[in-house]
Amino acid sequence: MGLLKLLVKLGNGSSVHVILPDRIAYDELVYISDNCPALKFLSFPGSNIPKQTIDSIPSLVCKWKNLEHLHLEYISHGLPLPKIIEEIGRHCKNFTGISVNGGPIGDEMVSVIVTWLPKLRTLDLSGIFEVLNIGVYLPKKNLLKILEGCKELDVLAVRECSQLKIDDEVLKQASYIKNFKYEVLDDFSDFYSDDYYDFGLDYYGYDGYYDYDDFTNYLEDDWDDWVTYLPEDM
Numbered sequence: 013m014g015l016l017k018l019l020v021k022l023g024n025g026s027s028v029h030v031i032l033p034d035r036i037a038y039d040e041l042v043y044i045s046d047n048c049p050a051l052k053f054l055s056f057p058g059s060n061i062p063k064q065t066i067d068s069i070p071s072l073v074c075k076w077k078n079l080e081h082l083h084l085e086y087i088s089h090g091l092p093l094p095k096i097i098e099e100i101g102r103h104c105k106n107f108t109g110i111s112v113n114g115g116p117i118g119d120e121m122v123s124v125i126v127t128w129l130p131k132l133r134t135l136d137l138s139g140i141f142e143v144l145n146i147g148v149y150l151p152k153k154n155l156l157k158i159l160e161g162c163k164e165l166d167v168l169a170v171r172e173c174s175q176l177k178i179d180d181e182v183l184k185q186a187s188y189i190k191n192f193k194y195e196v197l198d199d200f201s202d203f204y205s206d207d208y209y210d211f212g213l214d215y216y217g218y219d220g221y222y223d224y225d226d227f228t229n230y231l232e233d234d235w236d237d238w239v240t241y242l243p244e245d246m
Contacts, residue, residue: 126157126158
């Protein structure tokens with residue numbers, strides 16, 4: 013029995029948060045899904061997830077009935093995230109939050125979020141721009157679609173998001189959100205393009221700097237470490 017399975021077994025079914033390691037094997041993810049019925053928080057690594065594991069994720073979501081929050085270090089190429097979100101909407105009735113540290117928040121993902129998770133309460137798109145210049149690609153139009161389709165958001169965090177402009181239109185649309193924090197990039201706004209995967213960025217991961225305390229303490233955090241500003245050239 014591997015270390016991961018041993019830790020799950022020692023938890024005796026009581027594990028509520030699981031941070032998956034790089035290269036997690038298919039049988040390990042199945043074991044976690046079968047033996048962690050109380051699972052509330054699940055974090056996927058940025059990359060190096062075997063294809064068999066990636067392909068199995070949508071079919072395993074039905075076992076995560078108590079899942080409340082999904083964290084992704086990086087939306088890697090090939091990850092069937094729209095299908096995963098759809099399955100979460102079908103099976104995870106207590107689900108309230110998504111957080112992403114890097115990758116594209118494209119049209120398909122936005123569409124599936126507003127369709128299957130209209131009661132989403134927490135959306136944290138805090139990019140990590142320190143490794144390989146990877147942040148979150150979030151066009152303004154996609155943020156507006158989320159704001160229009162997820163009217164029960166309590167917490168929205170956008171940080172180091174390329175292509176994003178926070179202007180009066182966004183602020184007005186987000187006026188119903190109790191905790192809206194943003195930090196946008198002055199530079200690198202053109203870093204992402206339709207063929208950015210050609211640079212091989214989907215093969216690399218990085219530390220997500222995100223843990224269970226971030227999930228449980230959102231509303232208690234005053235976020236003093238955030239620098240909130242509007243670029244002068246907007």
